[in-house]
Amino acid sequence: MSEDYKLAFADDLGFCNILLSAIGGDGANMAAKMLFKLGVLEVGLDGGYDAKYGSEKKGTPTDVSVRFCKAGTAVRAVGPTTRAHILVVFHESLIRPLALNKGLYANAIVIVNSTKSPEEVRDILELNSGRVICLDASKIAEETHSRLNMPMLAMLCNVLSFPAKVVEEAVKKQWPRAAEANVAAFRAAVSTAKEAQFGADGKYPLVEFSESRGGLGFLNMLPGGRIDALKHSTVERDNAEGRLGPNPIFDAEECTSCGMCLTVCPDPGAIVWKEKKMTGIDSKFCKSCMRCVEICPRTGRALRDPHKKEEAKETTVAGEKK
């Protein structure tokens, strides 16, 4: 296997760098670890699998990277790659906020979970050049009863030309109880993906990797690293990123403003009250845990889970009906 396998990319140190951008809970770490094991044990490569770690919670962006090199190459660097040849994006919505084009090589391969066309995704990413592959991995995962990480891993193994049979066997062995679902997801991913190639047409420049640093540094940071809460509040953050899906649907006419929803809500501000009356859900605060729907004495009417099949009425921020 190892003799005839050739890495599609290599930087000056001999590494092909793969970056996976996902959200905590997506299983990107698990997919990357699987990919790394496949590369080493089945394809005969060496390299490293590293991730950017913080606190462990659902819904926050994570960087995971796999670097492959030929066996015998010294593996020295640590931490996720900042210069990727292959970028795998688990949610198209991550591209803009994280500026995922930063550090990408020319002629990169980009795999994105998206219902959009490769052309549209290229523009969102502002990709200099390369091959864009789009697949509706969320739908595939749902339909095959697999997880989001499986179609993404499938596509990644495909572009790396890892032999499909070997990959499938390894996946079956790793998760025997989900073997059928995962294999179905693998096949659906490869057969439904759409792709397009973009030359360096001058539309978007190459963007070098850089850490974004705020305006505070050692000259003007407050002593002791304390925070002036009135000026540096998280209030402008959008909790919609990484939430569990669409917000509960609220119907003001059905609501008696009993206040039960307030007693179970973990995100103050998500349930909007004005003058002792509940007026709606603020999507910038709400993470869609559906606790309020569960506790609502008029559940299904005043508050509804959009995943459940009742007829949905549209609400806007602060709950004013369209």
Place this chain on the structure above:
Amino acid sequence: MAKAAVIEKPKTKASKPQTVWIGNGNEAVARAIIQIGYDGEGYYPITPSSDAGEAVSKAFAAGETDIAFVPLTSELAAISACAGMAIAGGRVVDVTSANGLLLKIEEMPAISGLALPMVLNLSTRDVSAPLNIKNGHSDLAACLGMGWMILCAPTVQATYDMNILALKVAEAVNLPAIVAYDGFHTSHANRRIEIFAEKEDVREFLGEKPKGTTIFDVENPHTFGPYMNDDLINTKVQIDAKMARAYEVLPGIFEEYAKWSGREYGFVERYGADDAEVVMVMINTGGETAKDAVDRLVGRGEKVAVVIPKVLRPFPEKELVEAVAGARTILVGERVSQYGASNYLANELGAALQRVGTKAEIIQRTYGVGGLTLTSEDAEKLFEIAQGWPNLDDADEQKRKWYYGAWPGDIDYTPAVKIEAATGEDKSLNIGAEKVNLRELSQMPIRFEKHAACPGCGIFVNLNLFLRGIDGPVVVFFNTGCGMVVTTGYPYTTFKVPYFHNLFHNASSTATGVVEMYKRFRAQGKLSKEITFIAISGDGGTDIGMDQVIGAALRNDPFILLEYDNKGYMNTGAQMCYTGIKGQRNSNAHIGPQQKGKTTHHKDVIEILRGTNCSYLFQAAESNAVDMIRKARKAQQTVRDGGFAFGKLWSVCPLNWGMKESNGPASVKAAVDSCLFPLYEIEKGITTLNYDPEKRKKKVPVTDAFKLMGAGFAHMMKPDFAEIVADVQGEVDRRWARLKAKAENEIL
């Protein structure tokens, strides 16, 4: 190339079979621990070393090792248990990081002073305020003078190997040894490495633990750890002599290990041009990464090299001097700063060079602290600085000691005020109010918002509800834990009230300090506002911090202490804490042939605190919101009257319990209805049941709660857990019966 250097690609062929293994640095530590066959491991979780212990615990549950794996209540407790195991003649090991090391540091010179050989794995991390959980070497630097040997592992491979080497030398000279590897960079980096195929070979290499005098020797009893006066100086001479002995035996141990494993180690590794004019000295991953920079620079004809010390104690002075010989400029890069002085490695190297009369320039850069990754491009820039020295343009770079990777900020940056403080002074809906009207309480000010907790997090359900029952200005204290890490992230904060996080186990004592000054300044007429102080703990904070909680309760200090009971160290990866339920699956209490999850019943913290006779104790849950508000009001009145109030709040963790977020409210109700979490209060010793599921004919079996509590409890429904579940049910019923008796009899 200097003699001390070790070549990168070893020539020695392994005499014992080696096998390819894939895993991260922590898992490599665990692999070594299991293969070595230690007698015991004292354990306390701390990021980023936690999963080194978790993997051992998992192997124990699976029956792969028979080690005495003991999760304790703090880092000091963990290493003290190790000292006990060692004095009993056991072969023992521990893992830690950062604050964990600093908490156990009192025991460090005790263990070396007692001549107990053991191994402490240090997954290095910065120690600081503001809190940072990522890599830095400030923990390592704090224990340079503790009489412990220190081996530095730059890679996952070395982390495995040095665990074996460290124990070998420790037992050869009767001194403890640290294996320091980089937190996250190595602890969480997955690599392909080689390990001994057979654990028997590892055990044969190490041999039996040398027999010594132990605490079990009743025929010839010894007094360990006596009081000592003038003679103490002689113990120091002994420790130094053992260090000298370690320096003598280590080369032989390295050589023997190379024959067995095929992997070569030495005191120092040197990589680069033989005639290097500029040499960079760095330990661990920094040095390893710098080799890539050396390859590029040497490829361009530059005369540079990197020197990587692998042993810091005993300090390999001769080998280091040889390795940097011929250099004009030496840049010592350290992941630590000795503020107000030169950094330690630069100092020690400088002194060594002075003794041999070398006149090389030594400059020093602190780099990579707080988790900043050093890339090979960064290493190239550091070489450039050293090559350019002393003719550098930038005034800061002209400093002999400076920082790499710090930034000045924009002094014209003037952020605007975005929010109003939640003073709570415009609303007084609780004090004096008879009834609880939830609709009315919707008007209470929001004291925190836009935190980054997981969807459906129980911590913030509880705080959101409880704080609606508190009037007026509030100051909050947080223990380190999930509640803390998801609410602040520099430069942003969730809080609209004053907030103080001061480490993990000490929020209660921190609050005591503040309320003492509050009382004093109010008495002096310097402070007119009436403020309510609330300390918030959880994630094991009342395990490690229990003595300080009891202290605050005994003094009856006027503040509210809340424990969000989420049944584990949920911020560090769901390790067991004592509030967890017997049989519960934790990352350090696994399920397998040899173990069935947590082995003990859930801690009854209210009953522990009952004995302090403090003013107010209570348990409350979101399922009974009116009761929770009533208790918040009572707690506030208690502290206004000068007493201490402690409340335990049942707090779901959808992430680590593996529970569906929307099941939160129903699962809490089941926990309350099953009497797993009874709602009651103790006011000045008098117990009142606030909700009696029996009387209301709502009492359900504990399994009704487990069913809703997610995958972490789902196994409890399986037949082989029937006995454990029956035991839990029995304990819950017994506690409930006792509680009813106490509620019925004032004198109890």
